[in-house]
Amino acid sequence: MFCLKINKKLGENVRKILLNYDLLSREYKIETDDSYIYFPLKYVDMYLLKNIVNYDFEIVEKNLKKIERKKKKSFREIILEKYKDLIENKLLAVSYDQIGDLIILQIDDEVPKEIRKEIGNLAYKLIPCKGVFRKKSEIKGDYRVREIEHLAGENRTLTIHKENNYRLYVDIAKVYFSPRLGWERKRVGELVNLDDIVVDMFAGVGPFSIACKTAKKIYAIDINPYAIELLRKNIELNKLKHKIVPIHSDVREVDVEGTRVIMNLPKYSHLFIDKALEIVKKGGIIHYYTISESFEKGIKPFENKCNFEILNKRIVKSYAPREYIISYDIKVLE
Secondary structure (H helix, E strand, O other): OEEEEEEHHHHHHHHHHHHHOOOEOOOEOOEEOOOEEEEEEOOOOHHHHHHHOOOOOEEEEOOOOEOOOOOOOOHHHHHHHHOHHHHHOOOEOOOOEEEOOEEEEOEOOOOOHHHHHHHHHHHHHHOOOOEEEEEOOOOEOOOOEOOEEEEEEOOOOEEEEEEOOEEEEEEOOOOOOOHHHHHHHHHHHHHOOOOOEEEEOOOOOOHHHHHOOOOOEEEEEEOOHHHHHHHHHHHHHOOOOOOEEEEEOOHHHOOOOEEEEEEOOOOOHHHHHHHHHHHEEEEEEEEEEEEEOOHHHHOHHHOOOOOEEEEEEEEEEEEEOOEEEEEEEEEEOO
């Protein structure tokens, strides 16, 4: 290990200089003897050292002891140890969602309230966030929202979520939003052409619509008034008022046409295929999301409705045992 050797009396001054220029290694211990102090260096740059250390010094090789740092346990590691039974009985999930500065845990109703709070406080201490909640119900209703329970930190549900170089206002109690689709939104956004007219049939607060910002025009439709309110804010936040047209309506009542249609409503998208085919232009593309146990079964609702070509298909994520959210990029030929 290369070290800077200098008179011990000058040690504090030189330590500050080395820190200021990011030359002092934090992996090894500083050592001293009767007369000298030895500073471990990240690298040796004699030209720089001679210009910043205005004292006599030497560069020497020395076997210094490594600094042993105790690794802080993560939230995941702690709950795997402390709540192993709950996890094995599927009453507590190891994974969690982070939306902006809020955490959403999966803890079953059967877990006593004091234990739920205890787990929430652990998450608040160990995961950088401002508030912790848990999923209290499944997604339900026309607005696609779930009940949530506050566990720790700030009891607010509005946050700003960042992904793919844009920001989104999200209210976790009033709108549907999945941070786990960030990569999928990026993928679709990168497929968009400059002359595309995009129709986002179930836009929510606009993550897919904003990801498609290179398109010529985007129609962002949703039935949830709270989602549309936040969508308008997100359009303004990302400076896309000239591109995105927010529409508060049931998509079945909307008369629009596009070259690229996004159907991100996996549980019920099969009920809207006829409307999507009415919207999409010949030769256009539908990004279809559904829940199925296989690629073959997932695409069946499209069969006998049109001539099409599957450009791409992939499993987005698990939904339930042996069921997946699957995406298809479908080119409508006729």
